[in-house]
Amino acid sequence: MAERIESRLDRLGLEPAEAAKQAGLPADFLDRLRAGRPPPRGQKLVALAEVLATSVSYLVGLDPDVAPPPDVLEEDQATLGLLAGDEEALLRAYRRLDLPTRAAVVLIARRLAGPEPEAGAVRQVGKGRR
Structure with missing residues (x-):
């Protein structure tokens, strides 16, 4: 460079x-x-x-x-201390993947996470059905 x-x-x-x-x-x-x-x-x-x-x-x-x-x-967020340990580990593994595999991983993660919350909506964590 x-x-x-x-x-x-x-x-x-x-x-x-x-x-x-x-x-x-x-x-x-x-x-x-x-x-x-x-x-x-x-x-x-x-x-x-x-x-x-x-x-x-x-x-x-x-x-x-x-x-x-x-x-x-x-942005290199990990060097800024903005990511949790598991997020940093996931990001390091992701960066070792080739581009087609990265695209597949993102697609899978989006499907697993479900629809994005609407702007201004607060997502509640841990309030599953019983």
Whole structure:
């Protein structure tokens, strides 16, 4: 990814620190990326692609005409401590699946969960039939 970012920076005449500032990333994000740190995800990745006038697909090494995998657009919630332990375990396992299997898992989970509650409705848990 670092090479693709550098290529876009050169083409646009942007300094890495300026691009980082515009995308809401640390000024040394490119050095961090080269050192093996994980690339930006979610909205920061989208913002970086916008600053570099390219697509997220291109930045992650895919054909620019192919949609990026959903996981690169998701925020990394586990690192923010927003997920319970079982949710983190499920997410880690999910991320190891190929895209068709992920789609099947999501379909199964949605069917098992039933219809989505209407906006503003409060779902009661543990109030089953007796």
